[in-house]
Amino acid sequence: MSEIHKRIEAEIPRLRRYARALVRDVTGADDLVQECLMRALSKLDLWHEDTNLRAWLFTILHNQHVNHVRRSIRIGAPVEFADDGAPAALSLPNQEKRLELRDLERALSRLPPEQRAVVLLVGLEGMPYGDVAVVLGVPVGTVRSRLSRGRSALRQLMDMGSHAGGDERASNGTGASRRPPACLPARTEQATLATIAG
Numbered sequence: 001m002s003e004i005h006k007r008i009e010a011e012i013p014r015l016r017r018y019a020r021a022l023v024r025d026v027t028g029a030d031d032l033v034q035e036c037l038m039r040a041l042s043k044l045d046l047w048h049e050d051t052n053l054r055a056w057l058f059t060i061l062h063n064q065h066v067n068h069v070r071r072s073i074r075i076g077a078p079v080e081f082a083d084d085g086a087p088a089a090l091s092l093p094n095q096e097k098r099l100e101l102r103d104l105e106r107a108l109s110r111l112p113p114e115q116r117a118v119v120l121l122v123g124l125e126g127m128p129y130g131d132v133a134v135v136l137g138v139p140v141g142t143v144r145s146r147l148s149r150g151r152s153a154l155r156q157l158m159d160m161g162s163h164a165g166g167d168e169r170a171s172n173g174t175g176a177s178r179r180p181p182a183c184l185p186a187r188t189e190q191a192t193l194a195t196i197a198g
Contacts, residue, residue, distance in 0.1 A: 004053075008040060011057050014125055018058065021120045022065050024109065032068070036061040058127070058135040062117065069113075107157035115150035122147055 001009075015036060019029035039060050040047075047056055108116055114136075121132045122143075129147075133140045 004044065004047075007053055008037065008057065011054055012037070014054070015057060015061055018120060018125055019061060019065070021108075021124055022062075022117070032061065032064055035064050039064065052131060052134070055127075055131040055134045058121070058125075058131075059137070062135055103158060104154070107154050110157055111150055111153055115146050115153065118143055118146040119150040119154065 012033065015033045016029060019032045019036075020026060023029050023032060036057065040057055043060075047053065108119070111119065117136060118132060121127045121135060122129070127135070129140050129143045132143045136143065138146075
């Protein structure tokens, strides 16, 4: 196996994690990753050694996803952005954490797709803003703006979930809100998003 093939293989877990977060379906995510890898391997002659392989692969994956959504809309097929069932990642023993993750997953699914993509790439994959800009084909300023708006919307959505009248999720029994802090450290945000993505 050549060096480039080994490097591509090393990126598969990250591609799968991002694809699962995008399509909310394990089978659909695996199909998306397979299409991405097939396209990358068939277009390998277009990749240059001096460019970021990870960003190139994520760009292909993201564009494949956008094409699927557009095609589905054009032919009138239903496009599902969120799974109604609880994800397998919520099989944590701690009920409070399970509820927080469920709330976060629901909040993420309610974000506009362009904000969700930026939040997932930065928060889940830990990508630098410049790489996210390359993947999405937008300026770095747009990435920062979408990330800021996405995080703000997530906080608001999480607040709504924790302040619902009579909702058992509003308190942890001590009268304190269970909602995650408004500004999570990057590693905490990444770990939480990784748990959701499975």
